[in-house]
Amino acid sequence: MADALRETHFTFDPPAELYRGKVRDVYRRDGQLLMVASDRISSFDHVLPRAIPHKGQILNQIAAHFLEATRDICPNWLEGNPDPNVAIGKACEPIPVEMVIRGYLVGHGWREYSAGKRELCGVPLPEGMREADQFPEPIITPATKAEEGHDEDISREAILERGIVDELTYRKLEDYTRRLFNRGTAMAAERGLILVDTKYEFGIRDGQVYLIDEIHTPDSSRYFYAEGYADRQARGEHQKQLSKEFVREWLMEHGFRGLEGQTMPEMPDAFVESITQRYTELYEQITGKAFVPADTTDIEGRIRRNLAATSWSVQE
Structure with a gap:
């Protein structure tokens, strides 16, 4: 199974504030955002214990696809995608x-x-x-x-x-x-x-x-x-x-609806792999493009290298 990006721990100069959402790590400074789409997955407003390989890349690229296709309707925040998992753009309230x-x-x-x-x-x-x-x-x-x-x-x-x-x-x-x-x-x-x-x-x-x-x-x-x-x-x-409804259905079948006192079921490898397959299928179906998975051997290192030429160069 490919590696997955659970979370990032980047330091920038000048410093940036970090907000870790359910699935994204968002760095903010000087009116700009750097948004890392992690491989975390949430359901019933809970982050599941295992990350899903390639999920962040798929979400980031689908979002970019539709943001570019709707700029004539509504202005949006996106300015660039320097890495398959990263988006940079305007910080808004x-x-x-x-x-x-x-x-x-x-x-x-x-x-x-x-x-x-x-x-x-x-x-x-x-x-x-x-x-x-x-x-x-x-x-x-x-x-x-x-x-x-x-x-x-x-x-x-x-x-x-x-x-x-x-x-x-x-x-x-x-x-x-x-x-x-x-x-x-x-x-x-x-x-x-x-x-x-x-x-x-x-x-x-x-x-x-x-x-x-x-x-x-x-x-x-x-x-x-x-x-x-x-x-x-x-x-x-x-x-x-x-x-993502099939993830909710699987959780409900295993006794979890996000309610107080309920225990999150353990996700087997086969189920994790099936989620990656479903996300890949949606990417290819909705965009009409073949999904090209990025190298996952060192995802944080790859992001650091791709940000080196931007104003968001990561500090060692």
């Missing part, structure tokens, strides 16, 4: 709301619906829907960004009442979210996929809204295969999908 948009009733939405709820984030849900049914129109169901633990659903009205953003800014977030989802949907369709749901994160810099973080990756999105979708739905079968 994050808006503490994830703009989740759902085209189909699956995942968290389905779990809420099957529990009897007919409203999600203030959005009414039609009666008589089945798992994986398409909504008449995509719905926006925001979530508050949590520093630790579970993110929480929040309505448009609550966002404005709490003053998280003003109404004009929120309208812009909604507009960007719908247009980005439409673009992602069209790009997925060209590759034989359905973009089921996703989330976008935004920030403010010099009074302007920027798209930040990753977009349309398997960590932030769900995809169905378009071929056979209608037949599977008619037969009441589970949809064939490319997303």
Whole structure:
């Protein structure tokens, strides 16, 4: 099995502040970010104990693919990718709301619906829907960004009442979210996929809204295969999908839903390898390019060498 990047420990001159997220190590200084996509994987808002080889490279390259393809819709933070696992760009002040948009009733939405709820984030849900049914129109169901633990659903009205953003800014977030989802949907369709749901994160810099973080990756999105979708739905079968949902399903099968008192199950090598294979499949399916794995014999050393020619040269 290839080596995996669990975390980085870089020192820069001038110094940079480090924030270690669920899957990314983010270094910030002088209005810039250096973001290292590690091979960590999270589910149910918990970081799993084992890292997944090549996952960080795959996420970083898919994100770059879609950020470049959507610059005409919304300005974004990305300025360059000096290493397969690294992105450099503008530091923005994050808006503490994830703009989740759902085209189909699956995942968290389905779990809420099957529990009897007919409203999600203030959005009414039609009666008589089945798992994986398409909504008449995509719905926006925001979530508050949590520093630790579970993110929480929040309505448009609550966002404005709490003053998280003003109404004009929120309208812009909604507009960007719908247009980005439409673009992602069209790009997925060209590759034989359905973009089921996703989330976008935004920030403010010099009074302007920027798209930040990753977009349309398997960590932030769900995809169905378009071929056979209608037949599977008619037969009441589970949809064939490319997303991180299979990791959640495996955890649930082994008694873990991220709840207090539950023990994270041990991940065998075969399961770890299957996650790499799924991520690779999604990369190739969604981009139409063959995945070329980077050398993993010394990942931190490779990143150091690739950053040497940038303003982010790592100190020994």
